[in-house]
Amino acid sequence: MKKSNNKAAAEAITVNRRRLLNNDAPFAMKEAYVKLRTSLMFCMTADKARPCKTFAVTSAKPSEGKSLTAANIAISYAMLGKRVLLVDADMRKPTQRRLWKVELSTGLCDYLAKIWQLELAKVTELPLWIVCTGTIPPNPSELLSSDRMKSFVESCADYYDYVIIDTPPINTVADAQIISTFVDGVVLVARSGNTTADELNAATAAVRRAGGNLCGVVLNGLNMKSVKYASKYKYGDKYGYRYSYSESYGAK
Numbered sequence: 732m733k734k735s736n737n738k739a740a741a742e743a744i745t746v747n748r749r750r751l752l753n754n755d756a757p758f759a760m761k762e763a764y765v766k767l768r769t770s771l772m773f774c775m776t777a778d779k780a781r782p783c784k785t786f787a788v789t790s791a792k793p794s795e796g797k798s799l800t801a802a803n804i805a806i807s808y809a810m811l812g813k814r815v816l817l818v819d820a821d822m823r824k825p826t827q828r829r830l831w832k833v834e835l836s837t838g839l840c841d842y843l844a845k846i847w848q849l850e851l852a853k854v855t856e857l858p859l860w861i862v863c864t865g866t867i868p869p870n871p872s873e874l875l876s877s878d879r880m881k882s883f884v885e886s887c888a889d890y891y892d893y894v895i896i897d898t899p900p901i902n903t904v905a906d907a908q909i910i911s912t913f914v915d916g917v918v919l920v921a922r923s924g925n926t927t928a929d930e931l932n933a934a935t936a937a938v939r940r941a942g943g944n945l946c947g948v949v950l951n952g953l954n955m956k957s958v959k960y961a962s963k964y965k966y967g968d969k970y971g972y973r974y975s976y977s978e979s980y981g982a983k
Contacts, residue, residue, distance in 0.1 A: 752806040768807040777944040783915035785894040789907035790920040791934035796951040797920040798826040801897040809857035813892035822871035825864040838865020843874040884913040911943030923953045
């Protein structure tokens with residue numbers, strides 16, 4: 732059973748990698764991220780002092796597509812020529828390293844624990860860099876709530892135009908709530924036909940309890956046949972993502 736689950740997970744990562752945004756991506760996919768990027772560019776910080784430039788991407792629960800969404804948001808900004816840093820802060824079920832097929836010996840965990848210096852990977856010809864999780868720690872919440880993590884986000888914001896942070900599901904563990912206090916805005920990913928209204932309400936309430944600035948909700952997996960468009964463009968029959976976590980999130 733374990734081998735079967737590992738195989739299914741590997742297949743899911745392969746499928747998702749093909750759905751990373753690029754110039755040859757379907758029109759519907761590119762247009763969806765252009766609209767999302769534009770909306771985020773108009774989002775203001777909680778004090779309305781300036782536009783948001785650091786974002787945490789989370790979901791209500793596993794299997795909503797938040798890691799792929801985070802990656803494609805980062806790519807979308809980089810396509811504008813913006814310097815972008817994509818950070819995998821999901822220390823329980825990290826995805827970005829496998830999604831991009833990068834090999835880094837150290838990552839965010841090692842940096843926060845003061846074990847090694849931070850290592851970055853430039854993954855495309857675009858001005859996009861990735862920080863992976865590194866060594867999986869026994870205490871992710873403690874590392875993420877540290878002053879070192881807050882300083883890391885602040886220093887990245889000074890150097891990069893945009894910082895996109897992939898975080899665990901907010902209804903499952905506290906990590907996303909913690910990170911929401913360090914960033915300008917939070918993007919919540921939901922999956923059509925999967926995320927219930929109660930789960931979505933609980934997720935938005937969790938962001939607000941932490942004092943986070945909820946910028947909006949991204950809907951994944953929408954069946955376009957069920958939606959009527961008054962548009963001359965043909966968007967295709969179905970647009971969305973397939974993404975999978977194990978049911979026991981972060982369990983050893």
